[in-house]
Amino acid sequence: MKTIINGLIIIIMSSIISTLCALYLSDNNNSLFKHYDPPAVNNQHDNTIELLKKSAIAGNIESQFTLGTMYYLGRQVPKDDVESRFWFNIAYTNGSLEAEVNLASMYKYGEGGDKDLKKALSLYADAAQKGSPVAFYSLGKMYLTGDTLEKNERYGLSLLQDSCRAGYGKSCLLLRQTSHPHPATSQK
Template sequence: MAFVLRRQETLDAQALRERLAGEPRDVARSLLAAARQGAPEAQALLGQILLDGQGIERDPALARTWFGIAAEQGHAMARNMLGRCLEHGWGGDQDLPGAARHYRLAMQQGLDWAAYNYAGLLATGRGVERDQAAAFALYLQAAEAGHAKSMNLVGRYFEEGISVPVDAQQARDWYRRSALAGDFRGQFSHAAVLAEAGELNEALHWLREALVGGNLNFLRVARTSLANARQAELRELALAYHQRAAELGDEHDGQALRDYQAPSTAVAAPLPG
């Protein structure tokens, strides 16, 4: 599965803001017009804002349709996003083998995100036969192409010895590279290594960076890890993670914050690596 991968930005809200300045509703109307005229980039971007509900009513099924139209015109990221829709059941039935097929096709076009997503299926055996060695090879290819999330996972493979010999130095190096490249999970992993080495000030810096960029699922896991950290300085940050999760999440996250703020006699444990 050796392909020449390139670094490509995902079609996320931040990229849309940078590339399409203006009022969201105006941008949505412009994209719709361009998409109807057959412009694949506009079709892909329209699919993304429909998926996110940015400037337009959220419609995952229609997003899936536009991703498919753009993919048929050779748009690699649209094909990758079609794979994501199929993997997660966004806008229709879940189809893991179909997701794998679209990831492979986008990967053949050199898309690092597709390699990362296909590696995730290989690592978990969803839609394809489980193959950790092949997953690692793809993560490494994407990481070497500059994909920040893959860098973090390469670090994890080396740390845990998944299909490769344990190599703590390689793990540290890849976590650091992921952190510097802006991945919030990589920043958290890097911080954990620094904390264990006693470099608490640097660890706290990266934990604050991860807090700013982290999504809700990450915050929910990270807040527990920090709350159970051996170091008091790290436990103090758990409150900020709980607060941010409560802002982004639901009533369960609000209750978790209230429970955390209540007096507790929990025994602290080491921060997971």
């Protein structure tokens, strides 16, 4: 049983890594989970979900994050934002930086529960402090546009530049679209 769970985790993590690489080319959404597409599991669908749940309940952060993603996207399970938020919250509580960013987005938009902009901002800020380029991007965009908080273009651009320096392509693209130089070229 442990071998099956470990194999499943390896497959899922491989899919996550390849999907993260594709994030640099995409500019549709703020959060990782909106891009992640859990791998197909052929005829063992129900068994795989049960194994993931058992692994998640046992404390496996990757399984918790994967379940949050699957419920958010409605892939291999019915779409359920409440269940998604539940699993992202558990993964975040156990230390998943990606889950923290996704949970922030869910609070920002009121997905799976009440909309709580203060909580979203707090989660994004904490994730940015931990070095998440996606959190820097999300915060930067919020400050740049004045979306959900007081507009502060200078601070927003600074956050976007931090995200771009960390290699998050969406930030670099947004900086170019707003006629601000890529941070690597502005340092010369």
